[in-house]
Amino acid sequence: MSERGPVRGGKGLLRGRFSGEVHPALDRINRSLPVDIRLWREDVDGSIAHAQMLAARRILPAAAVRRIVAGLKKVRRELEAGTFVVKPSDEDVHMAVERRLTELVGPDGGRVHTGRSRNDQVASDVRLFLHRLPDQVTPALRGVQRALVRLARRDGDAILPAYTHLQRGQPVLLGHHLLAYVEMLDRDERRLAAACRDFPWPLGAGAATGAAYPVDRVRTARALGGRGAEPSRNSLDSVSSRDQLTQWVAGAAQAAVTLSRLGEDLVLWTTREFGFARLGDAVSTGSSIMPQKRNPDGAELLRGKTARVIGALNTLLTLQKGLPLGYNKDLQEDKAAFFDALDTLLAMLAVAEAMLGDLRFDRARMRAAVDDPTGFLLATEAADWLAKRGVPFREAHRAVGALVQAAEERGVALEALPLDVFRQAHPRYDRTVYRALTPEAAVAARGAIGGTAPKNVAKELARWEATLGLARRARRARKR
Ligand code: ARG
Numbered sequence: 001m002s003e004r005g006p007v008r009g010g011k012g013l014l015r016g017r018f019s020g021e022v023h024p025a026l027d028r029i030n031r032s033l034p035v036d037i038r039l040w041r042e043d044v045d046g047s048i049a050h051a052q053m054l055a056a057r058r059i060l061p062a063a064a065v066r067r068i069v070a071g072l073k074k075v076r077r078e079l080e081a082g083t084f085v086v087k088p089s090d091e092d093v094h095m096a097v098e099r100r101l102t103e104l105v106g107p108d109g110g111r112v113h114t115g116r117s118r119n120d121q122v123a124s125d126v127r128l129f130l131h132r133l134p135d136q137v138t139p140a141l142r143g144v145q146r147a148l149v150r151l152a153r154r155d156g157d158a159i160l161p162a163y164t165h166l167q168r169g170q171p172v173l174l175g176h177h178l179l180a181y182v183e184m185l186d187r188d189e190r191r192l193a194a195a196c197r198d199f200p201w202p203l204g205a206g207a208a209t210g211a212a213y214p215v216d217r218v219r220t221a222r223a224l225g226g227r228g229a230e231p232s233r234n235s236l237d238s239v240s241s242r243d244q245l246t247q248w249v250a251g252a253a254q255a256a257v258t259l260s261r262l263g264e265d266l267v268l269w270t271t272r273e274f275g276f277a278r279l280g281d282a283v284s285t286g287s288s289i290m291p292q293k294r295n296p297d298g299a300e301l302l303r304g305k306t307a308r309v310i311g312a313l314n315t316l317l318t319l320q321k322g323l324p325l326g327y328n329k330d331l332q333e334d335k336a337a338f339f340d341a342l343d344t345l346l347a348m349l350a351v352a353e354a355m356l357g358d359l360r361f362d363r364a365r366m367r368a369a370v371d372d373p374t375g376f377l378l379a380t381e382a383a384d385w386l387a388k389r390g391v392p393f394r395e396a397h398r399a400v401g402a403l404v405q406a407a408e409e410r411g412v413a414l415e416a417l418p419l420d421v422f423r424q425a426h427p428r429y430d431r432t433v434y435r436a437l438t439p440e441a442a443v444a445a446r447g448a449i450g451g452t453a454p455k456n457v458a459k460e461l462a463r464w465e466a467t468l469g470l471a472r473r474a475r476r477a478r479k480r
Contacts, residue, residue, distance in 0.1 A: 014091075030329070033086065035336050036093040042128040043093050044076045046121065046203060047101075049223035051112050059115060059213050064108045071105035072097070072112075092332075093125070094118045115215045117207035119239040119327040124203035126335070128224050130196045130248060133342075140349040141189045141255070142468060145182045147356035149464045152178040156461060157454065159439045160276060160366035161377055168375045171439035174361065176452040179460050181262050188255035195248040200230050205238035208326050239327040242320055242334050249313045252341045256309040259348050263302025266355060270296050275365040280358030283351075298351045305344050312341035370439050373413035376404050378437045382414055382422075384445070385436045391428055399426035 015022065022030070048069050055065035075097055078084040090096035095118075102109030156175020161168035201221035204211050217231035232238040269276040279296055287293035315337040319330055370377055379400050386396035400414075403425045407414050415437035422429035435441060447453040465471040 032092045032332050033090050039093050039125040040079045042125040043097050044072050046124050047112055048072050049220045050116055053216050053220045057214055057216055060111055064111055067105045067108045068112050071101045074104055075100050094121050115211040115213040119207050120202050120205035123238055127201055131225055133196050134193045137192055138189055140346055141185055143353040144349055145185050146468050147353045148178045148182050149470055152461050155361045158363040158366050159370050161369050168377055170380055171370050171377050171442045172452045173443055173457050175457040175461055182464055184258045188258055191251035195251050199244045200232035201225055202232050202238035205235035210235040236325055240325050245334055245338050246316045249316055249341045252345045253309045253313045256306040256345055259352050260303045260306035263299040266299035267296050275362055278360045283355045283358045298355050302348055305348050308344050309341045312337040378414055378442055379404055381436045381442050385433050386426055386428055389428055
């Protein structure tokens with residue numbers, strides 16, 4: 001076969017009906033290999049499953065399929081070893097793999113594409129990539145959760161203000177604050193894993209209308225996706241739809257938002273103004289001009305990179321919204337957005353884990369913020385004290401409003417007001433009210449499910465330690 005023959009490249013694999021080469025400008029914009037080369041494992045595995053099915057259904061001779069499968073395994077080894085050489089004719093990963101296969105096994109290589117199209121192939125590669133993705137993403141999310149749980153174990157009993165409207169509201173345990181993120185990240189993990197799971201398999205949908213061969217789509221779906229895998233029920237849907245990617249990236253955007261909010265807490269906590277925490281040297285950055293600076297760039301980038309992941313979600317939705325049914329080349333842009341969201345999220349998770357692993361809390365500063373007499377963090381307790389004794393909460397709220405005013409005038413905390421001032425605010429008050437007016441009493445009072453009472457937080461902490469495989473290590477640490 002000549003070097004310029006229809007199979008061997010020179011002239012592109014698909015240019016049989018054209019005279020001459022594709023315009024370089026079109027070639028540049030059309031080429032997706034730099035992005036989709038990341039799908040090579042899935043492309044090879046999908047091709048092997050497809051070829052084996054073709055033999056089982058006697059669509060291709062068994063001997064040819066044996067050569068094809070051996071060739072594909074060789075291609076895989078080359079890609080693994082980094083010895084795979086990309087050719088200018090390799091427009092995307094599918095063509096690169098098929099081109100190399102054909103170089104290795106000869107004309108049989110050209111038979112692997114029987115009964116499939118790149119349209120169902122790319123959808124199938126992405127489907128398989130997502131199927132395997134939790135193995136990468138879940139451990140990264142769990143790593144951040146573990147770092148939070150370790151902090152909760154070490155300093156979770158410290159009390160700091162809980163904020164509403166970023167104004168000090170009520171005392172809360174640090175462990176409660178940290179475990180809030182553990183809960184959020186857990187839902188993030190579930191959403192991302194669910195997006196990787198429940199979705200039909202597109203291989204065998206063909207270019208648009210299905211395969212004109214008796215392909216066994218159940219077999220290929222299960223070869224790739226395991227026992228419960230089901231083939232898609234409509235070929236046009238299969239080659240046109242990218243909603244699984246949208247769903248995953250939506251989950252990634254939400255996970256990024258969780259990390260962004262954690263980043264914002266870290267930024268606030270490490271300011272001189274808050275001073276609740278300090279980041280270790282390895283996870284702090286300096287300033288090019290102000291030698292004293294200890295900047296929380298990592299935490300800021302948790303916020304900043306989130307914009308990018310949200311952008312990827314926007315890209316995917318916008319990409320699909322005006323498309324006529326059927327495969328359209330616009331869809332090729334899906335993978336750049338998806339991989340960027342994936343890489344960004346993984347980088348964020350890694351830095352979040354590193355920062356949390358090297359964070360020191362200043363318990364005294366947190367306590368000072370709770371005890372600050374101008375903060376009135378115990379005002380709710382004073383109102384609850386009345387309400388628990390039959391005073392309608394609205395009336396109690398008003399009475400405590402008057403108390404706060406009186407305390408503000410004297411420049412003291414509520415609990416420093418004499419009993420007669422309490423009595424003026426509401427006649428029901430007696431001296432046992434002072435027992436309710438400590439941060440410890442305030443947190444202990446919140447013992448219903450989900451509240452910050454120490455016994456709740458301890459239970460939740462133990463539950464998360466068990467879930468995250470930290471229980472045994474924690475028990476050992478406590479014994480020491
Ligand atoms: N590289 C393409 C993509 O990512 C593969 C499918 C191409 N199909 C086609 N008919 N040109 O979407």
